[in-house]
Amino acid sequence: MALIIPRKYKRKLLPETTEVAIKKIKDDFQTLLAERLRLRRVTAPLFVLSGTGINDDLNGIEHAVAFNIDAMDGRRAEVVHSLAKWKRMKLAAYDIAPGFGLYTDMNAIRTFEDLDNLHSLYVDQWDWEKTITESDRNLDYLKDTVRKIYSVVKEIEDRIFHEFPHITPVLPDDVTFVHSEELLQRWPDITPRERETRIAREHGAVFIIGIGAPLSDGKPHDGRAPDYDDWITENEDGFRGLNGDLIFWNPVLEDSFELSSMGIRVSPESLLQQLEARGCSQRSSLTFHKALLSGELPLSIGGGIGQSRLCMFLLQKAHIGEVQASIWPESQIEKCREAGIDLL
Numbered sequence: 467m468a469l470i471i472p473r474k475y476k477r478k479l480l481p482e483t484t485e486v487a488i489k490k491i492k493d494d495f496q497t498l499l500a501e502r503l504r505l506r507r508v509t510a511p512l513f514v515l516s517g518t519g520i521n522d523d524l525n526g527i528e529h530a531v532a533f534n535i536d537a538m539d540g541r542r543a544e545v546v547h548s549l550a551k552w553k554r555m556k557l558a559a560y561d562i563a564p565g566f567g568l569y570t571d572m573n574a575i576r577t578f579e580d581l582d583n584l585h586s587l588y589v590d591q592w593d594w595e596k597t598i599t600e601s602d603r604n605l606d607y608l609k610d611t612v613r614k615i616y617s618v619v620k621e622i623e624d625r626i627f628h629e630f631p632h633i634t635p636v637l638p639d640d641v642t643f644v645h646s647e648e649l650l651q652r653w654p655d656i657t658p659r660e661r662e663t664r665i666a667r668e669h670g671a672v673f674i675i676g677i678g679a680p681l682s683d684g685k686p687h688d689g690r691a692p693d694y695d696d697w698i699t700e701n702e703d704g705f706r707g708l709n710g711d712l713i714f715w716n717p718v719l720e721d722s723f724e725l726s727s728m729g730i731r732v733s734p735e736s737l738l739q740q741l742e743a744r745g746c747s748q749r750s751s752l753t754f755h756k757a758l759l760s761g762e763l764p765l766s767i768g769g770g771i772g773q774s775r776l777c778m779f780l781l782q783k784a785h786i787g788e789v790q791a792s793i794w795p796e797s798q799i800e801k802c803r804e805a806g807i808d809l810l
Contacts, residue, residue: 469582469798470719471805472784478633479781481808487626488777488789495622495776496592500569502614505594508556510549510570516542519752522550522691531575545575548770550694551754553595554731558763567596572770583719583785584775586792595768603730603765605675605701608708609643611767612673615712615726616641619776626780633782636717638670645705646676646687658687659722666715666722676707677727678740692740693755694768695729699736718782725776728769734759785809 479487499505513533514520521530521544530544546552549572556568574589581587598607623635642665649661656664665672678690678697688711690697695709709729716723732740737758741747749755757763774790777783785802787794787809794802794809802809 469801470721470784471801471807472718472720475718475784475805475807477783477788477806477808479630481810484781484783484789487630487781490629491622491626491777491780492773494625495618496569498618498621499592499594499615499771502618503567503569503594503596503611504565505567505569505596508560508568508570510572510593511546511552512573513543513545514552516544517752519693519749519754520551520555521546522548522694529578531577546572547574547576548572548589548591549593550691550768550770553593553768554694554763554766555754555757557595557597557766558757562597562764564597564599564602564764567594567766567768569594571773581794581798584723584778586774586786586790588790588792590773590790591770592773593768593770595766597764598730598767600765602767603696603699603708603733605703605708608675608710608730608767609673612641612643612710612712612728615728615771616671619725619780622776623780633780636670636782637714641671641673641712642669643673643675645703645707646674647681647705649674649687650681650683654683661687662713662722662724666713670715671713673710673712675701675703675710676705677709677711677729679706679743692732692744692746693737693749694731695727696732696736696740697729698739698743699733714779716779718784723775723779724772725779726769726771729767731766731768732758733765734761 532544534540570593572591572593579585627635653661677688697707711724712726714723774786777789778786784807791810
């Protein structure tokens with residue numbers, strides 16, 4: 467997306483008050499999320515060894531920030547993109563029972579991002595993962611989990627309103643579920659991004675199911691790596707995919723706003739199918755993949771929730787740089803300054 471300068475933008479909080487509000491959102495949200503999903507906090511790595519298959523490959527084409535480790539004979543390490551696979555290994559290491567899970571603060575550097583209102587070089591999110599059973603690997607369980615997360619967002623939105631009454635709530639009471647194939651059938655002549663915008667404007671909050679597998683036009687709604695979310699298994703609605711994206715309508719930007727990606731994770735069977743579908747079956751020999759295929763890792767569901775994005779949305783900011791410190795092009799800083807958007 468290109469940089470959006472809202473018409474007649476007026477910030478709701480001064481920078482120093484914004485810092486107070488950010489702390490409140492982050493403290494309250496993670497506490498409630500842990501309660502609703504039955505998670506416990508763990509400490510996460512900033513980097514992992516290269517060549518292990520542990521790092522999140524995102525769409526499979528992004529390059530991680532990497533460096534050599536002098537004290538380990540020059541072995542290569544890379545900054546995490548996210549912790550999608552690392553968390554599942556931690557579930558096994560801690561022997562976390564079905565119905566319970568973990569969460570952590572994930573920090574990443576994504577040098578390939580196009581910098582705009584929502585995208586920064588610095589990514590901060592709550593990464594969470596929960597052990598499930600075979601009977602939980604279905605669409606109803608996924609939807610129930612999404613509703614729990616959405617209820618936490620709604621609760622925090624209400625708390626911000628009570629603290630700052632001029633920041634009025636905008637989210638609907640409930641989140642709407644729709645499959646990406648249904649969006650394609652409804653709007654076949656526009657891009658997936660434009661479909662997201664239309665459905666988000668229509669409902670206010672939507673969870674788009676089925677991210678990664680080709681749709682009836684032969685193209686996926688959006689990219690997903692083949693080795694964490696299960697996007698190939700057919701669900702109860704007759705479509706493929708046990709994963710999705712949580713997207714809001716952002717009235718400040720007048721655009722769709724992705725807050726979270728999540729899903730039921732691959733089983734050994736769906737991992738092999740997805741690796742073959744993406745032409746990367748050789749990954750089955752990597753550390754993470756071997757552990758999953760040999761039954762050493764539990765079945766799970768998990769995702770990531772953007773911390774700065776949540777703060778930006780709830781505080782009705784126009785740019786993610788208003789709630790996090792990062793680096794921006796000088797031209798973007800100047801355009802934002804002229805519009806009353808002060809980047810940290």
